Amino acid sequence: MRMSTDGRASLQRCEKLMMRFYDDGGRPGVGNCSFGFGTKVHQGPCTPEELKTEVTTDMVKASFESRLLEAERAVERNIKVRLSQQQFDALVSLTYNAGAYGTRDVYKLINAGKMKQAADLISSMVYSTQKKRGRRALVLMSGLVARRQQESAPFGDASANESRSAAK
Template structure:
């Protein structure tokens, strides 16, 4: 790596904010619910979730949780907080590449869904300029763990396939 590259200032993505269109897409993909539910299809499978895809805890909801209602104010406050957390994670981890609005939106959506830790590899690939690798890694993140009678297993979450296609699209650029 040339010496001037080592001394180059970090790229400033600090002014980027999630667009209104991307926020609406996250809401559509996450399908807001004002009660607790098992995110994995049938009750007793997947993870206990509420609001706009907010994980209550790993594993299915209890009977009491499934009866719990959540008000709109609480759902919207947590949604806004999680969006802000995802934006900060993208800005913190992608410092050597200027992001387009579409790329920023895609990464925030991905981080919102899988968490900053789960998105770490993708954010690192983007920061390194490996957009093809990032697109492939995003596209592979379509599995969830569900409980079975014999324990747990990973299954394809079919609802994630179109979401991942959309999130990976801004990084599917032709090679120079």
């Protein structure tokens, strides 16, 4: 299965194209060095040299396609039940953002048929661990709230989930 055209467009809107290197924590010096559609360069903030690095359209396209394929493969490898296109798109988006390891508990719930619990877990995945005053702290990433609502929606609709289960 591949992510739909609508799913790709939604993912790109969520990730917001950045044609430069930036720190993904919402302000300079916080988070991880990233570029393009949320491609992490490395753990931790960008160096002053990286912030001056030119980002080309080809770099962005290549990294997006590579990461998207990686997320699609992770969903296919980890999910053992039939998904609708909307559910697949939502899981690929979540996996693209949180990684396969960060999404593993969602995969387990979906494979167990616990769609409502999976939706609730997806909706709760809005925090990031950041260093504050030398200590790690959970910080609400307000930009993730609407995204997680969108990603959880295909799993939270009980009538749609029941009809899919009945169709198997």
